Amino acid sequence: MTLAPYVRILARGQGRARGYTQEEAREAMTLMLREDADPEAIGAILMLLRMKGETAAEIAGFAEAAQASLAPWPGTRPALDWPSYAAGRSRGLPWFLLAARLVASAGYPVLLHGWNSHQGPSASVRAALPALGIPQAGSTATAGALLERGGVAYLPLESFSPRLFHLLGLRDKLGLRSCVNTVLRMLNPGQARAAVQGVFHPPYRTLQADAAELLGLRDLTVLKGGGGEFEHHAAKDIEIFGLRSGKTWTGKTGQQAEGHQRLAEAAPDDPQALAMLWEGTLHDPFAEAIVLSTADLALETLGAPERARDLWEARGALSAA
Known part of the structure; x- marks a missing residue:
């Protein structure tokens, strides 16, 4: 046909x-x-x-x-699906990776998956993974095992669906973004019951929430985040959309920091700053607020009782364990 x-x-x-x-x-x-x-x-x-x-x-x-079209998912399934397909031209470091690691430290496996073709090397999601101890899976066959071992993993689009990767790459030939970008945010390759999604353009918040409802997703939070990622600007109280128990839901992010600082101005433009913040050798209240406010939104999406601040204070013991 x-x-x-x-x-x-x-x-x-x-x-x-x-x-x-x-x-x-x-x-x-x-x-x-x-x-x-x-x-x-x-x-x-x-x-x-x-x-x-x-x-x-x-x-x-x-x-x-x-x-x-995806291969069956083996091993541990994620509790939270976290797509990362933003271009990220206007953003700084991917602080949301620390938020994902913090959520995973509470016992909720997090699957990050994506492709970020337009990011510079310093802001690249993939460039930051090694410093944070987040493994990159070569396929769906290994992603479940990585989640079992460490609670968080990153699955590159080209590794688990070369054909979808090809369709996404048509942007370079057509010169325009297509709906494939939105479809990939809805992909949920590990069939998690909950998901968080970032958008750059506000109208996509309700579009993705409505599509997720049709797909039968249980819990979802969609945020207009930094560079289009699921990352909260901690100094802003932003309207959010999604699902709770399969039903349409809206809320607000709340505000955890003061001032008008831009996300790109948080800490040095060096992926090592992410690891330094986690280890406590870098003190940056604004960057820390980004991580904690983003993690709290993800935990709330899961219906989890834990608070990001408590997990952050205990992260040294969790990492040692």
């Missing part, structure tokens, strides 16, 4: 074109993920959707097909 019928649905002209149903989106993405899928048709679909604007049903259908 070709993708031509799915191009026609979107492009039949004024008064006749329409969006996909969730089932049609699932069928279209299933074909797009095939190695023999027509590249011109894929490009047409992605750009027509960008012009029209994606719906929650379309994102959910695409995500269902993408999930179905």
Whole structure:
């Protein structure tokens, strides 16, 4: 079967074109993920959707097909899914990695997964992983074992889905972002019951929350965060969206720091600063507030009773253990 019928649905002209149903989106993405899928048709679909604007049903259908294409998840499943697909041009160091490690230290396995193609080397998520002791999985087959061993792991997109990685990379040829970026945030490769997601553009907060509800996710928090990541600016009280017990929910982040400092101004622009903050050899109240406020949002999403401040104070003993 070709993708031509799915191009026609979107492009039949004024008064006749329409969006996909969730089932049609699932069928279209299933074909797009095939190695023999027509590249011109894929490009047409992605750009027509960008012009029209994606719906929650379309994102959910695409995500269902993408999930179905993944290898079965072996071993320990994550309690929390933490996608990281932001470009991050305007952000500093990825302080949210420390928040993920803090959540994992409380016994909630965290799966980070993603691709950050436009980040400079100093702000790169992957460049910071070794200093923080967060292992990088080579496949889904090893990710579960890494979660069992250390409670947190990072799974690169190109390792667990080369085809989705290819679709994401079409941005370089098309010159524009596509809905694939949003679909990857919904991917949840370890099928965690809870997830946190960052966005750069506010309208995507409700789009992702509505799509997650259609997908049957139980608990979700979506935040307009630093550079599009799930990372809270601790000096701002930001509106957040998502799900609680499978139902639509909204709330506020609260404010844990004073002043108007930018995220990019927190601590030196060196990945080692992340490890130094964790180890206590760097004292930066604003960076610490970013980590704790982000971790508290993740813990609240999980329905966890622990508080980030308590975990932070005990992190030395946890690391030694």
